[in-house]
Amino acid sequence: MSRKYPIIAVTGSSGAGTSTVKEAFEHMFRREGITPGIIEGDSFHRFNRVDMKAAMAEAEKAGNHHFSHFGPEANLFAELADTFAHYGETGTCKRRFYIHNDEEAQRFAQHNVKAGEFTPWEDMPANTDCLFYEGLHGCVKTPEANVARHADLKIGVVPVLNLEWIQKIHRDTKQRGYSEEAVMDTILRRMHDYVHYIVPQFKSTDINFQRVPIVDTSDPIIARDIPTPDESLVVIRFRKLERFTVDFPYMLQMIKDSFMSRRNTIVVPGGKMGLAMELILTPIMRQIMNDRKAAMS
Numbered sequence: 001m002s003r004k005y006p007i008i009a010v011t012g013s014s015g016a017g018t019s020t021v022k023e024a025f026e027h028m029f030r031r032e033g034i035t036p037g038i039i040e041g042d043s044f045h046r047f048n049r050v051d052m053k054a055a056m057a058e059a060e061k062a063g064n065h066h067f068s069h070f071g072p073e074a075n076l077f078a079e080l081a082d083t084f085a086h087y088g089e090t091g092t093c094k095r096r097f098y099i100h101n102d103e104e105a106q107r108f109a110q111h112n113v114k115a116g117e118f119t120p121w122e123d124m125p126a127n128t129d130c131l132f133y134e135g136l137h138g139c140v141k142t143p144e145a146n147v148a149r150h151a152d153l154k155i156g157v158v159p160v161l162n163l164e165w166i167q168k169i170h171r172d173t174k175q176r177g178y179s180e181e182a183v184m185d186t187i188l189r190r191m192h193d194y195v196h197y198i199v200p201q202f203k204s205t206d207i208n209f210q211r212v213p214i215v216d217t218s219d220p221i222i223a224r225d226i227p228t229p230d231e232s233l234v235v236i237r238f239r240k241l242e243r244f245t246v247d248f249p250y251m252l253q254m255i256k257d258s259f260m261s262r263r264n265t266i267v268v269p270g271g272k273m274g275l276a277m278e279l280i281l282t283p284i285m286r287q288i289m290n291d292r293k294a295a296m297s
Contacts, residue, residue: 001088001149001150001151001152002087002088002089002150002152003152003291003292003294003295004091004292004295004296005087005088005089005090005091005130005131005292006088006129006130006131006152006153006288006289006291006292007084007087007088007130007131007133007150007151007152007153008025008036008130008131008132008133008151008152008153008155008285008288009084009133009138009139009147009148009151009153009154009155010022010025010132010133010134010135010138010155010157011041011133011134011135011136011137011138011139011140011154011155011156011157011201011205012136012156012157012158013070013136013164013194013198020157020273021134021155021157021209021277022132022134024274024277024278024281025132025281028278028281028282028285029132032282032285032286032289034129034130034285034289035127035128035129036128036129036130036131036132037087037093037095037124037125037128037130037131037132038095038132038134039083039093039095039131039132039133039134039135040097040098040133040134040135041133041134041135041136041137041138042098042100042135043095043096043097043098043118044075044076044077044079044080044083044135044137045069045074045075045076045098046073046074046075046076047074048098048116048117048118049115049116049117050116052069052074055067055073055074059073065189066189066190066191066192066193067189068186068189068190068192068193069136069190070136070190070193070194070197070198071192071193071196071197072142072144072197075136075137077137077140077142077144077145077147078144078145080137080140080145080147081145081146081147081150083095084131084133084147084150084151085150087124087131088131088150091128092123092124092126093123093124093131094121094122094123094124095121095122095124096118096119096120096121096122097118097119098117098118099113099114099115099116099117099118099119100115100116101115102114102115129289129292130288130289130292133151136198137197137201138151138154138201139151139154139156139201139202139204139205140197140200140201141200141201141204142197148201148204152288153206153284153285153288154204154205154206154207155205155206155207155208155209156201156202156205156207156208156209157208157209158202158208158209158210159210159211159212160210160211160212160213160217162213162217162218162220163211163212163213163217163220163226163227163232165187165220165221166217166220166223166226166227167226168183168187169183169184169220169221169223170225170226172186180221184221204239205239206238206239206240206243206244207236207237207238207239207280208235208236208237208239209234209235209236209273209277210234210235210236210237211232211233211234211235211270211273212232212233212234212235213227213231213232214227214231214232214233215227215231228270229269229270229271229273230269230270230271231270232269232270233267233268233269233270234267234268234269234270234272234273234276235261235265235267236265236266236267236268236276236280237262237264237265238264238265239264241263241264244283244284244287245283245287246280248260248266250279251266251276251279251280252266254275254279255268255269255272255275255276255279256269256272257269257272258272258276
């Protein structure tokens with residue numbers, strides 16, 4: 001952890017909705033005049049798309065039926081931990097980007113990369129106020145690498161499992177062109193690593209946002225639509241109330257139909273998730289930035 005060069009990690013599994021939290025942070029950064037250095041979790045995958053398929057086939061032949069993007073074999077956990085540590089010490093680090101589709105490839109045309117490939121490693125732009133990570137493994141801990149210990153603010157995005165599956169099935173079939181059967185094969189293959197490397201991260205997150213649908217999601221495979229925010233509640237849990245000041249009475253007043261379910265947990269309507277994030281995260285980021293200014297001076 002670093003007061004001079006703070007690190008914010010937003011972590012959640014594929015289809016969990018971390019991009020929604022990322023957008024909320026982007027709005028806050030812009031409004032508060034904060035310049036972040038951006039790290040995308042996909043950039044620390046070990047293999048590009050073609051090599052990953054080959055590695056999966058080799059693992060399958062060897063009897064490993066749970067080789068996936070969630071586990072250590074397919075990721076650079078030690079390198080991610082080193083990146084966080086280096087930024088925390090110096091305010092600088094290396095980064096690259098994973099190209100998901102042809103549209104992104106056009107944005108990085110200067111690197112002559114195609115969808116499914118990585119851009120070259122390059123220096124993070126200078127004079128950033130913090131490092132912002134969004135991806136699968138921002139709080140991962142293994143015997144070889146402890147990423148979580150370097151992050152100053154750790155945010156978990158954890159929808160209930162059936163909702164997470166529905167979001168992934170819809171995204172991968174409608175946006176990425178996969179069949180339902182292929183997506184379900186991926187979900188099942190990832191389950192071992194999901195249990196061992198994704199779920200344990202939420203023990204150490206400072207704040208968890210868990211979206212809970214209030215409509216029937218008992219069979220995620222046949223669900224025609226993703227439950228809307230208005231068809232959901234968001235359970236927001238704080239791990240240590242003494243770490244950050246949270247004005248629960250003010251939040252209950254500001255967010256209609258919210259309520260406390262435990263002394264460290266507030267429940268808000270799904271459509272108010274953005275407002276809740278603004279109310280919770282803005283003062284925390286101001287505190288982090290004030291601490292940074294004091295440390296720098």
